[in-house]
Amino acid sequence: MATHQISCFVNGVKADIEIESSHLLIDVLRDKLGLISVKRSCDMQVCGACTVLIDGKPVSSCTTLAVEMDGADILTAEGLSAGGNLHPIQQAFIDKGALQCGFCTYGMMLSSLALLKESPNPSEQEIQHYLHGNICRCTGYTSIIKAVQQAAVSGGNGE
Structure with missing residues (x-):
């Protein structure tokens, strides 16, 4: 399987990640980056449990290819609070x-x-x-x- 290097910002931090072409964003966020707030449920873009913000827009990470995230700004729930204060x-x-x-x-x-x-x-x-x-x-x-x-x-x- 071909691999790709992507560079993006996840919760405000630059992330350089090597991924396979077929990796879904949910798997990269959960398995490679340990961001477990992103939940796997329907795998069909129906329930919203895997929602993340990509460049400020809500996206189902269960149906989004991670290779499409090169240069993107991704926000998960782990990135909501700042300085110990809840959003x-x-x-x-x-x-x-x-x-x-x-x-x-x-x-x-x-x-x-x-x-x-x-x-x-x-x-x-x-x-x-x-x-x-x-x-x-x-x-x-x-x-x-x-x-x-x-x-x-x-x-x-x-x-």
Whole structure:
């Protein structure tokens, strides 16, 4: 199998990684870089558990080839907090009880962050629409919507 050297930024840190042509981004993030917040679930771009931000946009890492990431800026949940402080989206999910088992939480948070960058004060309908690709089997979505609304008020778009 042919290998490739890619260079990208992962959670703000430059990463030079040798990968095979067929490696999926989820496998590189989890197995090569140890970023276990990226969850494997459906492997079909349906559930959102593997969501990461690539150049600020939510992407399913389970269907993305890692070779396409050369030069990209990738953010996983491990990169949300800074200086020992939780990101406003993380704090809002805790405050509003928007997590149960936690399996979907990281993908929800990253998708919510992307939404807040696009629309700093989204309506409930905008939040519902934006998160339609993220599935939660535990909490229901009311607490998640409230968490996104709280993060919007507290500057959760990171700017």
